[in-house]
Amino acid sequence: MKLTEARQQFISSWGAFGTHWGINRTMAQIHALLLVSPDPLTQDDIMHELNISRGNTNMNIRELINWGLVERVLLTGERKEYFSAEKDIWKVVKQIVKERKKRELEPMLQLLDKLEAVEGDKKDKQVKAFVDTVSGIKKLGKQADKTLDTMIRAEESWFVGALMKLFK
Amino acid sequence: MKLTEARQQFISSWGAFGTHWGINRTMAQIHALLLVSPDPLTQDDIMHELNISRGNTNMNIRELINWGLVERVLLTGERKEYFSAEKDIWKVVKQIVKERKKRELEPMLQLLDKLEAVEGDKKDKQVKAFVDTVSGIKKLGKQADKTLDTMIRAEESWFVGALMKLFK
DNA sequence: TATTATTTTCAATAAATTTTGAAAATTCGG
DNA sequence: CCGAATTTTCAAAATTTATTGAAAATAATA
Structure with missing residues (x-):
């Protein structure tokens, strides 16, 4: 070609x-x-x-x-x-992650914090389902947020090396 | 509320x-x-x-x-x-990752393989810039592919735990 | 099998997004 | 400051994407 x-x-x-x-x-x-x-x-x-x-x-x-x-x-x-x-693809990825985290993940986590505090009896099936879902998403979201923070600060070689070790 | x-x-x-x-x-x-x-x-x-x-x-x-x-x-x-x-958010995330990997990442990597083999003198500045960019994306993409594969197979507790350790 | 409930399809329409291009604004050299 | 080059803006047009709704297909029941 x-x-x-x-x-x-x-x-x-x-x-x-x-x-x-x-x-x-x-x-x-x-x-x-x-x-x-x-x-x-x-x-x-x-x-x-x-x-x-x-x-x-x-x-x-x-x-x-x-x-x-x-x-x-x-x-x-x-x-x-x-x-x-920017030609360094690792830097490009980090930059995109950084921006999307700020623009999308962080506002979403803020909203979930508010929604988790919904009024109502936790024995009510509807309330329970709502709170469980919101809490579940929040928990995973918070974890992702921390992980991405560290990744943004990481050097490529460190990151790739650590992942290699971690994931066999 | x-x-x-x-x-x-x-x-x-x-x-x-x-x-x-x-x-x-x-x-x-x-x-x-x-x-x-x-x-x-x-x-x-x-x-x-x-x-x-x-x-x-x-x-x-x-x-x-x-x-x-x-x-x-x-x-x-x-x-x-x-x-x-599906209410288990970890399963939801894994399923989405799995599908997007199959639908988007894999075809992209296949294309990059083809494009990397471009004809032309590697001393030519244009050719070099092209090959370097494509190779860089491919390298990171392949790494992401492997990492996501392992993640798809992982249990939440294992994954979260390992990440916690990895990312201080 | 005929009847009815339910699901699926898809051409037409609506809505959202992207693109254009010309006018306005800005920047720079003289 | 003037004039030309360049950049920016943004209303209108084009394009793309999503939605509707009614007709066709399918499935269940009697």
Whole structure:
């Protein structure tokens, strides 16, 4: 397979993959393109390469910057802005975990704390089922939260090594 | 907070949560409803409780059954079908991990294997960047695959215990 | 087997999300 | 400060995804 075709397949699959994880196709594709680009790209480069509009390009680059996956690069003597993606995949994963934990897991745990304190007789089957479910999710969620915290702070080699040992 | 309100909040948040993870709102809400219901429910119960159409209810229940999260229950002497969700959250998580691994991670790893074998001079900056990125993702992906495999086979108590030890 | 209850399907519709592109805002060099 | 290059915004349009509801299929009962 030729590089051009391989790049295209990678970008397109990364985009499809993203949609299964609540990330929009274009954002994932821009990320993929920057991941396989050795040098930083401009908005124009990206919009031409992916055949998308200027506005779309701009908004999704901003979003990738918000996620901490892409950074603006200033090249001396150049007027245009350049963009480049973090290439260390372990760092990328940690960054995504960090953000999703903050945006989704933590608010969910806060809500569960509130809901667990529901009024009513614990002997009531309905109340019991509700509290049991909420408590169960909370317990596992809290554990995941701690685990992810540690993972975010971990070095790849440490993490992989420890997992290898742990999981035979 | 009263049970009715708490249940509603739980169902609605679970639905919103789902949309961040590529799961449609209704499917997540039906799952949430079944999770907090001590007894199995019929399609009619669900469509009335969530204010959704019969068709929508039916399709999403089927989908939950495909995911292995809900099962059909036959009550003796009853004509209608009843449905109930697995209540053990650890089992639920394992089942979701198992399915997503099969549906998303494995196909992605297969693709990366193919893409890694791209033609071209490894001295070429473009080729090198591409191969490095693909290899990096593949390496981490393979590791995740193994780890998840072990997790799927693990007992909750063993898993939690081991993680506690591992992550201080 | 005929009748009725129940489930399933799926074309049409609605809703949500993404994308466009042109205008406005900003930035930079002279 | 002026003018050109560049970036940003956002209402409108396009696209994608979810939902409805009625008809068809299926299953249970008598």
